[in-house]
Amino acid sequence: SAVISQKPSRDICQRGTSLTIQCQVDSQVTMMFWYRQQPGQSLTLIATANQGSEATYESGFVIDKFPISRPNLTFSTLTVSNMSPEDSSIYLCSVAGVGANVLTFGAGSRLTVL
Amino acid sequence: DAKTTQPNSMESNEEEPVHLPCNHSTISGTDYIHWYRQLPSQGPEYVIHGLTSNVNNRMASLAIAEDRKSSTLILHRATLRDAAVYYCILHHTSGTYKYIFGTGTRLKVLA
Numbered sequence: 001s002a003v004i005s006q007k008p009s010r011d012i013c014q015r016g017t018s019l020t021i022q023c024q025v026d027s028q029v030t031m032m033f034w035y036r037q038q039p040g041q042s043l044t045l046i047a048t049a050n051q052g053s054e055a056t057y058e059s060g061f062v063i064d065k066f067p068i069s070r071p072n073l074t075f076s077t078l079t080v081s082n083m084s085p086e087d088s089s090i091y092l093c094s095v096a097g098v099g100a101n102v103l104t105f106g107a108g109s110r111l112t113v114l
Numbered sequence: 115d116a117k118t119t120q121p122n123s124m125e126s127n128e129e130e131p132v133h134l135p136c137n138h139s140t141i142s143g144t145d146y147i148h149w150y151r152q153l154p155s156q157g158p159e160y161v162i163h164g165l166t167s168n169v170n171n172r173m174a175s176l177a178i179a180e181d182r183k184s185s186t187l188i189l190h191r192a193t194l195r196d197a198a199v200y201y202c203i204l205h206h207t208s209g210t211y212k213y214i215f216g217t218g219t220r221l222k223v224l225a
Binding site for chain 1: 146148150155156157158159160163201205207210211212213214215216217218
């Protein structure tokens with residue numbers, strides 16, 4: 001299965017600033033997903049990022065707040081814009097393996113907004 | 115989107131079987147049922163998945179009801195390392211291809 005590296009692993013940010021999270025995969029993958037995990041909660045899908053097309057956002061998430069780039073088949077970024085304390089969460093990148101339908105996750109980026 | 119519901123928590127004694135239930139009454143015919151588990155400070159890891167038939171692998175078994183409105187993850191002999199949050203997920207393959215997580219069951223294994 002693919003190996004995913006996320007950066008940063010954790011960060012503390014000030015209200016009103018923006019942070020970009022990077023997701024690097026060791027193999028080419030078509031489908032990449034970004035999830036948010038609020039403290040003590042399950043994972044919520046933010047968007048699906050496919051190379052060569054605009055990201056598809058889930059209800060409650062908008063591009064202005066969570067812009068996503070997918071420049072090639074091994075890399076993606078998620079930006080959390082104009083942050084507030086409510087954005088304090090773990091953000092996880094995941095990819096779907098071709099044919100096997102199995103998701104592989106990165107370790108996540110823990111974001112704390114003060 | 116169809117969703118799953120799971121009990122918040124369950125307990126099991128070490129070396130005994132564990133049956134983790136999941137309800138997905140609004141599942142569509144093309145949705146796969148996946149199970150993942152998450153250890154503290156880690157991303158979720160794959161356990162098992164299936165569509166209609168029961169499935170077995172080295173980690174667990176997945177029993178899917180005939181009407182597909184529920185499923186059960188079976189850990190045959192729980193160990194302390196199996197203590198984790200277990201998520202039942204619907205993998206939508208028709209329309210938008212995506213994976214929707216349930217609320218998860220926190221499994222506690224007692225020594």
